[in-house]
Amino acid sequence: MGNLRSVEKALEKVGATVKVTRDPDEVRRADAVVLPGVGAFGDAMNNLEKRGLVDVIRDEVRSGKPFLGICLGLDLLFEESDEYGRHRGLGLLPGRVELLPTDKKIPHIGWNQAFIQKESRLLAGVPDGSFFYFVHSYAVVPQREADILCITEYGCRFVSAVEHENIAAFQFHPEKSSSIGLTILKNFTI
16 A cells, blocks of 8 residues: 555666565565555555455465565554554564654654664665654554664654564665665665
């Protein structure tokens, strides 16, 4: 929902062959899965369910296929969200999604820094404290501290990236974050 074309163009720019699809069989045939998204958690889960993609995504991620979530695609990985009611997520990572606990203006829109919490091949060539483009009102709260890849400050500390085995996801938009964002996407494709 939302940012498919910009993600597609950014991945193509770094040399990936991209197929935008709603077809569960195409997802199964893919070498890797990217789940971008902008919008409401519950609506996104309903759309995935209607298209028969929830179990396919779960199965493909659990099989070890590389997975990249962007913005809402990060949030959907978790067990539940309280955005506009309580909604079940994909449940691929333990934790939940909550309203960003800040006294600053929400949504958080614009450039902000991401501080690296652990090494990752996806962040090769990305300096700690690099600026990325954000648009969000909710933040993930992982149960496992080991899953936290980056944090960001916006009147509070929040998790801005996670990584666990073959799963990586970013609250910010790499596809809209200039050359540093493209570095992350390039690292994902190699």
